[in-house]
Amino acid sequence: MAKRRDRNFLGPAGTSLGLGEFWALTAAGFVLFFAVWGGVAASGWLPPNLLPSPLAVWDTLVRLWNQPFAGHVYAEHLSASIQRFLMGWAIAVGIGVPLGLLMGWYRLLDEIVTPLFDAMRFVAPLAWVPLAALWFGTGIGGPLLIIFVGSFAPCVISAYRGARLVETRLVEAAQTLGASSRQVMLHVLIPGALPSIIAGLRVSAGLGWQSLVGSELIVVGAGLGYLMVQGQGNLNTTVVIAGMVGIGVVGFAIDVLLRAVEAAFKRKWGQA
Amino acid sequence: MPTEARSSGWGFAVPRRAVVGLATVGGALLLWWLATSGLRLLNPLRLPSPQEVWAAFSQISTGQGYGGATLWQHALHSLWLVAKGFAVAVATGIPLGLLMGWSRRAEALINPIFLLLRPIPALAWIPLAIVWFGLGDTGKVFVIWLTAFVPSVINAFTGVRGVDPVLIAAARTQGASTAQVIRHVVVPGAMPMIFTGLRLSLQASWTTLVAAELVGAFFGLGRVLNVAGQDIFPGMILVGMAAVAACGAATTWLLGRAERRVVNWRPAV
Numbered sequence: 001m002a003k004r005r006d007r008n009f010l011g012p013a014g015t016s017l018g019l020g021e022f023w024a025l026t027a028a029g030f031v032l033f034f035a036v037w038g039g040v041a042a043s044g045w046l047p048p049n050l051l052p053s054p055l056a057v058w059d060t061l062v063r064l065w066n067q068p069f070a071g072h073v074y075a076e077h078l079s080a081s082i083q084r085f086l087m088g089w090a091i092a093v094g095i096g097v098p099l100g101l102l103m104g105w106y107r108l109l110d111e112i113v114t115p116l117f118d119a120m121r122f123v124a125p126l127a128w129v130p131l132a133a134l135w136f137g138t139g140i141g142g143p144l145l146i147i148f149v150g151s152f153a154p155c156v157i158s159a160y161r162g163a164r165l166v167e168t169r170l171v172e173a174a175q176t177l178g179a180s181s182r183q184v185m186l187h188v189l190i191p192g193a194l195p196s197i198i199a200g201l202r203v204s205a206g207l208g209w210q211s212l213v214g215s216e217l218i219v220v221g222a223g224l225g226y227l228m229v230q231g232q233g234n235l236n237t238t239v240v241i242a243g244m245v246g247i248g249v250v251g252f253a254i255d256v257l258l259r260a261v262e263a264a265f266k267r268k269w270g271q272a
Numbered sequence: 273m274p275t276e277a278r279s280s281g282w283g284f285a286v287p288r289r290a291v292v293g294l295a296t297v298g299g300a301l302l303l304w305w306l307a308t309s310g311l312r313l314l315n316p317l318r319l320p321s322p323q324e325v326w327a328a329f330s331q332i333s334t335g336q337g338y339g340g341a342t343l344w345q346h347a348l349h350s351l352w353l354v355a356k357g358f359a360v361a362v363a364t365g366i367p368l369g370l371l372m373g374w375s376r377r378a379e380a381l382i383n384p385i386f387l388l389l390r391p392i393p394a395l396a397w398i399p400l401a402i403v404w405f406g407l408g409d410t411g412k413v414f415v416i417w418l419t420a421f422v423p424s425v426i427n428a429f430t431g432v433r434g435v436d437p438v439l440i441a442a443a444r445t446q447g448a449s450t451a452q453v454i455r456h457v458v459v460p461g462a463m464p465m466i467f468t469g470l471r472l473s474l475q476a477s478w479t480t481l482v483a484a485e486l487v488g489a490f491f492g493l494g495r496v497l498n499v500a501g502q503d504i505f506p507g508m509i510l511v512g513m514a515a516v517a518a519c520g521a522a523t524t525w526l527l528g529r530a531e532r533r534v535v536n537w538r539p540a541v
Contacts, residue, residue, distance in 0.1 A: 022380045029384035050404060108292070115293035116300060122520035123513050124479040126395075127494075129486055130501030130509045135318060150479075210393040214483040217398055225396070229487070232399035240399045244392050252391035 052238040060238040061245065069239060070230035072222055078246055081212060081223040084140065088147025089208040096155025096204070097197055103156070104163025105189060117156070125150035125207075126214045133219055143215040150211025151204035158200020162193025191269075198265055202258040209251050224250075320506040328507030332496070338508060339499040341491055347515055350485070350492040353409060354477050354523065357416025361473070365421045366466060369428025370459065379429070386422070394419035394480045398487055407488040412481060419480040420473035427469025431462025460537075467531045474527055478520045493519065 034054055040046060041053035048056070064074040072080070103110040125146055132145040166189055174188045216225020224243045231239030301322070307313045308321035316324065332338040337345065372379045397415050405411035435458055443457050485494020493516050500508035 022376070025377060025380035026384055029381045030388075032381070033385045033388060111289050111292035112296045115296050119297065120517075122475075122478075122517035122524070124475075124482045124516050124520060126479050126483040126486060127497060127513045127516040130497050131506070131513070133501055134504065134506060134509070210395055210479075213393055214395040214479070217395065217483065218486050228396070228399040232402055235403060237400070237403055240403060244396050244400065247396045248388075248392040251393065255391065 049235055049237055052241065056238050057241045057245065060242045064227075064239070064242060070222075070227050074227075074242070074246070077222055077224050077227045077243075078250070080220075081216065081225070081247075082250060084143055084216075084220075084223065085147060085209055085212045087140075088144045088212065089151050089205060091144065092148045092151040092204060092208065093155050093201065096152045097159045100156040100159025100161075100197075101163050101185070101189060101193060104160045104166075104193070105185065110160070117153075121153070123149075125211045126218075129215060129218050132215075138219040139221075142219050143212065146215035147208045147211050150214075151208030154200045154204035154207060155197075158196045158203070159193055162196030162200075163189050165196060166192035195262075195265060195269070198258070198262050202255065202262060205254050205258055206251070209247075209254060213247055317504065317506060320510060324507035325510045328505065328511045332508065332511060339491075339496045343496070343511070343515060346491060346493050346496050347519055350481060350494070350516075351519055351523070353412045353492065354416055354474075354481055354519075357413040357481075358420050358474065358477055360413065361417045361420030361424050362470070364417075365424025366428045369425040369466075370432055370454075370462065372425070373429040373432025373462070374454065374458065386425070390422055394422075394476070395483050398480075398484050401484070402488060407490065412484045412489070412492075415480050415484050416477045419476045420470070423469040423473040423476070424466070427465050428462055431465030432458055434465060435461035463535050467527075467535060470527060471524065471531075474523055475520065478516060478523075482516055 037051075038053050038055070041048065041051050041056075052060075061074070066073060068076075070077070099113070103113055128146055128149050129142070132142040136142045136145055170188050170192065171184055174184050179187065212223075213225050216223040217229055220226050224246045228240045228243035231237070231243060304319075305322050308316060308319055309323060320328075328338075329343070332343040332346075334342070337343065339346065341349075368382070372382055394415050397418050398411075401411035401414050405414060439457050439461065440453055443453050448456070481492070482494045482497070485492040486498050489495045489498070493512055496515070497509060497512040500506075500512055
């Protein structure tokens with residue numbers, strides 16, 4: 001590389017940043033975030049029921065662990081949310097991925113489903129809430145439909161794209177060797193589409209988790225979203241933020257988990 | 273994939289995809305009519321008939337409207353909120369993303385804040401926004417800003433990092449200053465990526481707004497859905513959903529127009 005006399009001479013991020021400086025700045029960023037939050041909270045400029053300090057939120061988290069709020073302790077809200085999410089997401093994946101694969105394989109199905117799909121595409125997932133409540137009630141069914149609607153599209157699209165990206169030569173080769181339609185599907189199409197499907201699963205899980213949060217704000221009786229709404233109703237901001245922390249942690253964990261799965265698959269099949 | 277064209281018998285070719293598509297949508301509408309009105313297979317409280325939806329549409333479009341205003345007033349209100357939140361997100365997010373892309377120091381310093389805040393979906397901010405700003409418009413603009421801000425920053429950042437260093441070196445060789453490089457090379461180079469982020473966040477903005485209005489609002493399409501849900505008025509629920517979809521589609525179309533105008537050196541995708 002050319003010697004860099006001028007900062008940013010060769011382009012964005014042209015400055016070479018030492019590892020030490022990078023970590024120092026990153027640490028400073030974390031500290032800055034909590035310092036500004038804690039500082040504003042401590043300054044008394046905002047009343048504490050609007051902006052509690054980070055420590056108050058931590059205390060509340062610890063307290064909610066043993067003491068029920070909105071009918072349940074924190075872990076119960078957490079597990080209610082996670083279970084609901086997993087069920088809704090599993091249904092979306094279980095229907096969406098096979099549908100996408102079949103659409104990639106049978107052209108007529110593609111031509112039939114795509115216009116319906118396009119017609120529904122712009123209906124925001126949360127706009128289904130009243131209809132979901134009407135059809136399945138506000139208990140378990142309604143929120144499941146919202147999560148399903150939120151995470152369904154990426155499952156279908158990624159499986160469809162994956163199936164379409166499988167090289168025709170491979171399919172033809174299998175067929176020349178006497179593979180049946182079912183064998184081509186199982187041994188060529190699905191393995192070929194897997195990388196795309198897994199990438200789509202990650203997107204759909206993120207959207208599904210988001211939809212879960214939205215639906216819990218509106219219709220259910222337990223879960224992190226419900227906890228937050230109850231906290232908001234009581235002007236208990238620490239509870240609201242404690243709920244946000246849980247939602248963030250679970251969302252982060254889902255993303256990390258699926259990224260790891262994605263990376264493992266890439267290693268196995270050597271696809272970059 | 274090449275689309276086959278079939279002779280229609282009227283002397284012009286009709287693409288097969290369009291024929292099947294129209295037949296499907298027509299079939300679905302017919303099925304809807306048959307199930308609800310023609311054969312009365314479904315309880316009208318579960319799925320309203322097309323006539324009921326039309327009646328609801330007429331009711332909300334004229335006179336007193338529904339949920340406190342007519343459909344146009346609700347829709348305009350929602351559109352205006354999305355436009356405001358989105359504009360603020362663009363104005364704040366893109367410069368920050370460009371800065372983080374340009375300077376590794378800024379990236380190292382600011383990235384931790386994103387690491388902490390990004391996993392929390394904008395929807396989860398709604399209760400806090402209500403505590404902070406009440407049920408009025410400010411809270412909604414705030415959550416829409418949050419929805420669109422993060423993708424704006426990240427895509428501007430990724431866009432800058434994707435700019436070919438050779439182009440920057442070439443501009444430098446011609447004697448361009450840093451300001452000129454940023455203005456004429458880096459920003460245009462990052463533009464396609466920025467618009468990708470905007471398209472994603474526009475869709476997400478509508479979801480956030482509807483959720484925020486369902487939780488509590490005085491006006492807007494989410495308010496229509498909320499009141500219709502409480503009144504158990506299925507026809508009006510469908511009108512609200514269709515209106516949300518129409519607004520989402522219209523704003524996406526507008527954004528596509530803007531993209532073609534701004535990124536005019538590249539064929540539209």
